[in-house]
Amino acid sequence: MSSVAEEVHHDDDHHDHHHTPGIKRWLYTTNHKDIGTLYLWFAFIMFLVGGAMAMVIRAELFQPGMQIVEPNFFNQMTTVHGLVMVFGAVMPAFTGLANWMVPMMIGAPDMALPRMNNWSFWILPFAFLILLSSLFLEGGGPNFGWTFYAPLSTTFSNDSTALFVFSVHIMGASSIMGAINVIVTIMNMRAPGMTYMKMPMFVWTWFITAFLLIAVMPVLAGAVTMVLTDKFFGTSFFNAAGGGDPVMFQHIFWFFGHPEVYIMILPAFGIISHIVPAFARKPLFGYASMVYATASIALLSFIVWAHHMFTTGMPVVAELFFMIATMLISVPTGVKVFNWVATMWRGAMTFEVPMLFALAFIVLFTIGGLSGLMLAITPVDFQYHDTYFVVAHFHYVLVTGAIFSIMAAAYYWLPKWTGKMFDIKLAQWHFWCSLISVNLLFFPMHFVGLAGMPRRIPDYALQFADFNKWISLGGFAFGLSQLIFLALLIKACRKKGDSVPARVWEGAEGLEWEVPSPAPYHTFETPPVIK
C-alpha cells in the first residue's frame, strides 16, 4: 500500500468556493465534506436516540417485575432500538466517513455524483422521522423486533406497520444511492496511478461494502413489500393456508440480514487497517491478503444466512451446509486479525486515543467473533439461540466492533476535519470509561444467556436478577460515558484547541495527510499523480 503523492496541490486559497452561508449551505450542498459532516452528526444523534431507548430497556430490566414500561412498549423499544442503531447510527456513520475520506484518499475532487449524494443524505432524517413518530400513534410503532418476522409483523401487527414499511423503503433508497455513489467514485475517480492494488484499505473495504449494499438492500425492500401486501392486500407469501411459509420470510430477511452485518463491520476493518500501521509506525502486514480476505468474507456472507434460523426446522442437510459455510468465515476474518497483530509486531507503538480504540476493537471484536463461531455450531446454537448469549455476541461485534471503530476513526481524522487537536484529556476519559463500562454491560450477558435467559423479554426469573443489575449499571455508565464524547465533539466543532499540521499523526500514511488541516473545502481539483 504505497500511495505517495508525487506532486501535491495546495490550491486551497484561490478556490475558496462560495457556498451560501447559513442553513441553505447544508440543505443544498453538493460538497462531499459537508455531506460527510451531515451524515456523521445525524448518525451521532441517532446513536443517542437509540441509546436512550436502550436505557429504557436496561432500566426495565434492572430488577425483576414490571416497573417502568408495559410489555408492549418494551417490545417497541427493543425493535426501534435495533432499527435506529443499525440503520440510523452505524450505517450512516460509515457512509459519512466514506464521504469525507474516500475522495481524499483516492485523490478525487468530490464524489462521482454530488447531487445524488445530497439526496441520499436528506432522505434519512425524514425516514427516521416517520419511524420514530409512529411510536406516538395509537397502538404504537413497530413491536415485532428489528427482524420483523411474519406473521407477527403481518396478520398480528398494528396498522402503523404500513408506515414502518414505507420508511424502510426510503431508507433503502438512500442506502442504495449512497452505495452507488461510493462504488462509482472508487471505480471512476481514482487519481492517475492509483491502481486497485494501491488503494488504501478503507477504500477497498468500502468498495466491497458498497457492492454488498447494492446487492442486498433491494432484497430488504422486497421483504418489506411482501409484508405490506400480506398484511393489507391478502397475499399469502408467509401464510401456510395459502401455500406460503412464515419461514420463507426469514430466508428473505436473512439473505439481506447477514450481509448487512458485514456491511456494518467491513468498513471498520478498513479503519483499523489505517490506524494500527500509523501508530505502530510500520506498514500494514499482508495488504494483498487483507484485500482477498475482505472479498472472501463478502462472498461467503451470501451463503450463510440460515445460521440465524437453525431452530426453524430446516432439513438436516441444510443445517449442515449453513453450519460449515458459517464456520468458514472465521478463516478470512482470522487472517485479518492476525495481520493486525503482525503489523504491531516489532513496530514502535504509541498509544494515542485512536490507537487505544483500535486496540480495544481488535480484542473485543475478536471476542465477539469467537462467540459468533460458537453460535455457528448448530447443535449448540439450539441452546444459545434467542438468548442473551446472542445479544452478547452481537453487541460485542457491533458496539465494541462497529461503534468503537467509528470512534477510533473520529479521533483519527477529527484533527484533519477541524484543523485543531481535540481535547486529549477528555478523549482519554471517554475511552477508559467506555472500555470499562462496556464490558460490565455486555460481558455478563454471556453468562445470563448460558443460564437460559431468553432475549426480548421485559421481565425475567429471579435467578437472573443479580447479573441484570450489573448489566444495567454498566449500561447507564456506558451511556453517560458517551456524553463525554458529545462534549468533546461540540468543543471540536467550535474549533477550540491547538492547530495541527497536515500530517497530524507522525506515522500516518495516505493522501488525506498531504492536504492541509483543516482540509480545504475543495481538495484535489487537479488530481495528484501517484507513483
Add this chain to the structure above:
Amino acid sequence: MSDQQVEKYYVPDQSPWPFVGAVALFLIAVGAGNFVIETTKGTEGYGGITLIVGLLTLFVMLFGWFRDQINESMSGMHGVQLGRSYRQGMSWFIFSEVMFFAAFFGALFYARNIAMPWLGGDSNNAMTHEVLWPGFEAVWPLVTTPGGTTTEAMGWGGLPLYNTIILLVSSVTCHFAHVGLEEGNRKKLIVFLGVTILLGCGFLVLQVEEYIHAYREMGLMLTSGTYGSTFFMLTGFHGLHVTLGTLLLIIMFLRILKGHFTPKNQFAFMAASWYWHFVDVVWVGLFMFVYIL
C-alpha cells in the same frame, strides 16, 4: 482508466433539487402508508392527498433536476469522466433492480419448490401433511391452496405470448433506434423509437386486459394463495417498470424532437435504452418461470 484524466471533473454547485426530492419521498412514504391503511381499513384521512402531493413534488424535482443537468450537458460542462460516472451509476442501479426482482423470484421458487411440497408432506414434513393439511395435494400451479381457496392457472398462450413477442420486438427496435442515433440518422432514430414506444404502450394495454380477465373470469386474484400472490407481484412490478421505461422513452423522444443528443453525447438515451432492455430480460424470465414452467 485513471491515466486518461485531463479535463477537470465537473462538480456542480449547490442545488435545491436533492432536498426537494427528499421532501417528496417523505410525503410519498407518509402518504402511501396512510393511504394503504385508509383504503384497506376503510377509515378517513389525508393519505391519498399526501401521496399525490408527494408524487407531484417528485415530478417537479425530477423536472428541475434534469433541466439543470441537460443545460449543463448542452453547454458542454460534462466531460468524458463524468459520462463514465453516469454510465456506471446507471449499471449499478440496474443491478439493484435485478436484485429487487430476485427477491420476488426467490419467493416464487421457494413457494413452489419448498413450501408447497412441504405442506404436501415432503422432506421432514410428513407430519405437517398428516396432521394439519391431510387433504392437500401439492401440485403447481397451486390452484387449490391448503386452506381451500381455488383459482385457475394462467396459460402461456394468447395474451402472454403476444406480450412476449411485443417486448422482444421492442427490444430490437430500441436497439435500431440506438444504431440510428450512433449513425447520426435522425429519421431512423425517430421512427424506431416511436415504434418502441408504441409497442411498450401495447404491452401495457394487453397486460391490463390480462388482469381484467384474470379477476373477472378466472378468479385469479392477489388473494388466491401463493400462485396468485407471486403472479401478480411479479407481473405487477414488471408492469410498473414497463410503465416507467415507456415514460423514459417518451421523454427521450421529446428531447430528440428538440434536437438533443449527438452520437457522442447521448447518455440519457443510452440509460433509457439499457433500462428498456433490462425490463425485457426480466420479462423473459417471467414468461419462463411464471407462465410456462
Add this chain to the structure above:
Amino acid sequence: MSRGVYKWATLLFSLLSTSVFAEGKSMPLNLTKGASDISAQVYDLHMIIFIICAVIGVVVFGAMFVSMLLHRKSRGVTPANFHESTTVEIIWTIIPFIILIGVAIPAANTLIAMEDPSEAEVSIVVTGSQWKWHYKYMDNDVEYYSLLATQQEQIYNKFEKGENYLLEVDRPLVIPTGKKVRFLITSDDVIHSWWVPAFAVKKDANPGFINEAWTNVNEPGVYRGQCAELCGKDHGFMPIVVIAKDPADYQIWVDEQQAIQLAAKEEEQKLLAMNMEMDELMSVGEKVYTSSCAACHQGSGEGLPGIFPALKGSPIALGDVSKHIDVVVSGVSGTAMQAFGKQLSLKELAAVITYERNAWGNSTGDTVQAKDVNAIVKGQ
C-alpha cells in the same frame, strides 16, 4: 481435547458460580449437562468450542500484549519494516481451517442424532398460541392448555415473588423417563419456540407447519423452559414446565387424566340442562377472564387502543348475544382473537361472556347459559 484442560475449565466455571455470586438465587454460569444423553453431548460440544475459542483468544491477545509491551516507542525501539510473508499467511489460514474441521465432525454427528425423531414411543403435539401452550397426547385422549401460573400481583411488584417466578404453569406437561418422546411442534398464530434447556430441545412453532423434536430423559424431575421466539406482548410470560415421571407413574397419570377428561365431558352434557345464577356466572367469569382474556383486553376491559379492542362499552359486548358468543367461540380469523370454543368449557364460556356483558359498567343484565353457547357451537 485433553481431559485436564476440560476439568480446569469446568472447575473455573463452578468456582465462579458459587463463590462470587452466592447472594440471592444463584444462577449457573454455564450451560448444564441437562437431563438426556443428547443434552450432555451438546454440553460437551459447547465446552470443546469454548475452550478452543479461549485458547485462540489467549494466543492472539497474548501476542498482541507482548507486542504492546515490548515494541513501544517509549522503549526507544526502531520499527521493523517487514510487511508480508507468504509462508506465515498460509500457515495461519490452514491451521484455523483444520481446527474447524475438527469441530465440525462431532457437531455434525450430534446434529444428525438430534434431528432423527423416528421410532418414538410417545408422541405429543405441542401447539403455541398467544400466550400459552397446548399439549395433546397422540395416543391417548388427553389434551390441555398450559398457562403461566404466576400472579399478576407478583409481576407488578404488589406481592412477594415466589421461588419459580415466571417459570411456573397451571398444568405442566408430563412425560415418561427412559423412553423416546417425540414433540410435534406447531402454532395457532405467530411463531413461538418451544425450549427446554435441560433437554437441549429448542424448536420453532411455525403456524401451518409441524416441526419435530425428541428427547429421552434419564432422571425423573421437573424441568423448566420458556418460549424462545418473540411472539408479541406476552412473549416473556409463556413458560414451559415438564415433569418427567418414571414409566409406571406416567401410566398412572395418563389413566387418571383420561378419566378426568372423560368425566368433564359428561359433566358438560349435564350442565346443559341447568341454569346458573348471575352471581356464580360472574365469579367464574371473572376468573376465566383474568386467566384467558385479560392479557389482551386488559383487566379493566379497556383493551390497548389500536391493538386490542376495548370490551367495555363495545358494541359487541352490549349488542346481540349470539354475535358475542360467536366471536368468543370461533374467534375473528386473521386477527389475534383466537377461537376459545376449544379452549374453554361451555360453562366457562357462558360465564366469561356473562361477565363481559356485566362488568366495567357494561350493564346489559344478560345471563348467558351453557346451553346458549352450545346452541351456537352446534349451529356451526
